[in-house]
Amino acid sequence: MRRDDHQTLVFDADDTLWENNVLFERVIADSLSWLRHPTLDQLQLRAVLDEIQAANAVAHGYGSRMLLRSLADCVQALRGRPATAGERAEIESLAAVLVDHRVELISDVPETLADLGSRHSLLMLTKGDPQEQRRKIDASRLAHHFRAIEIVQEKDSRTYRDFLETHALAPADSWMIGNSPKSDILPARQAGMGAVFIPHEHTWALEHSELDPADGGVLHLRFFRELLDHF
Known part of the structure; x- marks a missing residue:
């Protein structure tokens, strides 16, 4: 069921929005x-x-x-x-x-972001080398979809709490969307956010962690475009 109330959707970048x-x-x-x-x-x-x-x-x-x-x-x-x-x-x-290498967007990303942005607030939270990440963001031509973009060195629960505070976000109305259990899903849940796990077959081995299948605060999807069925 798709939510009609306004939500804040925070997106990972590498292997969520584009191949990496x-x-x-x-x-x-x-x-x-x-x-x-x-x-x-x-x-x-x-x-x-x-x-x-x-x-x-x-x-x-x-x-x-x-x-x-x-x-x-x-x-x-x-x-x-x-x-x-x-x-x-x-x-x-x-x-x-x-x-x-040119940035290769994951299937249906631009259209899905445009649709989601008409109803919800979109932000990006990505980790990595700032110069390298900025190059990819610019090459993706997706930046205009996001109200704010942050590039951080690490994504742990403290990062998410600081992000929520900086942007005055309510955790209960905020969702982290990404492919990494270690960096996207688990620390966002620890910060009180909802999370959307969209697995990628090439997720880095060091980003793997076990998710609790009983955690109702994590939405498991197969494809990026399926976000439109829920938000």
Whole structure:
């Protein structure tokens, strides 16, 4: 049933509004093939990289620059020495697609936002490197749909509480919409917001967390356009 009362809908960006992690996965796959190792297979190499990325995300945030740093750190971990200038150049060439690739919107996003915006307040809350995220926002041509846009380093419950306070939002009338259980759904619920989970097959492994199937405050959808059936 679609709600007729005015709501505030807060949108994640990467892998909710446009494709993102599939590009990172391609770069990672190419990089691990290039790295190779005499005793570790691809899954084991990926486990090493994931551990390095998890640590670097805490220290350095998210985005392509964090991945470049992590790949260089992975070279050092695997080969017992810092990456050479040639190896760093190879990593940067593999990752160039993350900077140069055009933004590919997820299906039905512009039309759905336009319809939702005629009845509700729309805001964006995304995490990552500010310069990189701003480039994607500008390239998406979606910014005009949103009353406010914030780019943050991390999305935890404190982030959501601060966001609610900054924009004078009532938690009971506010919904976070995204693909990441860890960054979009669970912390928004902890802040008292409703949440809409729209899974993406290429969601980053480090963004996975278990959701409580009994939590009535989380709406589970399959496709972005299904938001129009509820708001």
